[in-house]
Amino acid sequence: MPPKRNRDSKEDSVKVKNDTNTKIKSKTTSNKRSKSNHHEEHKDHEEPNAKRVKRVAKPLLNKIDTDLNEINFDCSKLNAIGNKYNLKISSWNVSGIRAVIKKNGMEYILKEDADIVALQETKCDKNKLPEEVKLKGYHYYFFESKKRGYSGVALYTKEKPINIKYGLDNAEFDNEGRLITAEYPNFYLLNAYVPNAGQKLVTLPKRLKWNEVFKDYVKGLDKKKPVIICGDLNVAHQEIDLKNPKTNTKNAGFTKEEREGMTDFLDAGFVDTFRALYPDKADAYTFWSYFANARSKNIGWRLDYFLISKRIKDNVCDNIIRNAIYGSDHCPIVLYINI
Amino acid sequence: MPPKRNRDSKEDSVKVKNDTNTKIKSKTTSNKRSKSNHHEEHKDHEEPNAKRVKRVAKPLLNKIDTDLNEINFDCSKLNAIGNKYNLKISSWNVSGIRAVIKKNGMEYILKEDADIVALQETKCDKNKLPEEVKLKGYHYYFFESKKRGYSGVALYTKEKPINIKYGLDNAEFDNEGRLITAEYPNFYLLNAYVPNAGQKLVTLPKRLKWNEVFKDYVKGLDKKKPVIICGDLNVAHQEIDLKNPKTNTKNAGFTKEEREGMTDFLDAGFVDTFRALYPDKADAYTFWSYFANARSKNIGWRLDYFLISKRIKDNVCDNIIRNAIYGSDHCPIVLYINI
């Protein structure tokens, strides 16, 4: 996708965006795929026979809709090499895309205007996707779980990737709509929804299996091109990454095994961009339980990450947690990078 | 309950209501019961540890809330003997009492101010009943299904009955919260939710079994005192009782067997009060499928009835279908009687 865009001024950005749209439009003609449990959709081909989702006048969760105009969606920071970002990636565990749509969550996505948008826990069969998922200017790819209403990831991208891969060639995990890999000219983008270890850690073994399979898969890609992983990794890595580390050591997302899994992964040559930028920043969370009004008290967890190949770590301009965005129990995260 | 009340003027009626409230309050002290799947509750004893149901700003179904002030809840008609009513009974299949509460349905019940209120399909365990079910001035009795979220009936009564009976001594049906019998000094009041014959009539046999068991049960009561049955009887008796009789002869609620069951029951000495009052009134329905906006087109069924012992038929002043009341796929029905 980059380096075709110049983001040194807002005006340019808008102009380039229009160019991009036009370009994408002219490029997207046929080659629709319709295999087992993944789905590629396009504004140029096919109207899904999806029902229209009824709008309800309900605030985004426990807050009246945040005024999106008060948020700065741009980033003026330069990376370690001195460059402004030319690629913006947004990642959001929506916990049900249809619910988020009803809560006007797509408005956030449009306002963010990222080049790549990665959604997790879409929880929606492709034939039930409402009209609202069709965002103008994006190619979009949905990978659903065989188990309806469970898991599922989606990828929106302004530039059409060289290739899209659903899953990681593992029968168990690929039934659950947990990973989309998009290949671009000079990097891989991975949108991941990592298995939850479950109540009383009943699925911790499955989770640890994922850690192994996923690490092997990513290491393979990383040999070819740098990798950008984003998504809900379902682990708070260090004590700083959740409000109550002491009382959660036996709970899903903060067990020794899950934390070691993350350490192990990073040791294989990857960087947690947020923590690299803000090593001591506490109270920076991306998830809050719906229980007990945790979000209003900021009793949260940092479960959503950008992990990138070490060799592109100096390309990062910033990594923002959009904690003013409601509509899910996770908030979006945004990576600004020049690549 | 009657004959203690004089309803010849609105002013009197209001005054007497206050008297009644006071009287009931002074009468209600102890004798709470707490057996298997039924439940008696009281304003004087016990606060149920029920969660408060969140209010949502949603119109009653597909209509903005009906202005209850435009409805005449009184009745000036005299019965065949020349008397004004001294007893008002309201019956309503709420299709989920918690949903109806969220839609402000209890406001209707309060405004109707019936002496007896019979609800069907409450679909709520007693321990999940929200605060709003506690209506001031009423004794209330809930009979739930063992299968959670299914069936269930409730009875509200200003005057405390001599006796309350849950079910009809039949193991199968009494697990399903379908019948409450209240004994008053000079009549029995039965609140019934008759089994649905099901999609493709899969439960028609069960339904026909109910017809037999129920008829025997009622005939037993009728030997002692006159009987007033109300509720969702899940049958449209004659062609006039549904919009599309021709196309529904094989569907639950209008099969030959169900219709004959009703005829058979009436032949045992009971009167369908609405049809007795309005023998030729078409388009008078109490239920409309949620599908295809049936209610706005009045494509409905008359499934809710008052059936009374023939010997008190001349006591009836009127029977009204409150088709302006939304919040369920059924609307309430009201009986004005002097007894």
Next chain:
DNA sequence: CGTTGAAGG
């Protein structure tokens, strides 16, 4: 607590 599909209507 909130989202989803399933059963029931």
Next chain:
DNA sequence: CCTTAAACG
């Protein structure tokens, strides 16, 4: 279409 509980988070 609409309500509910179950599974999952």
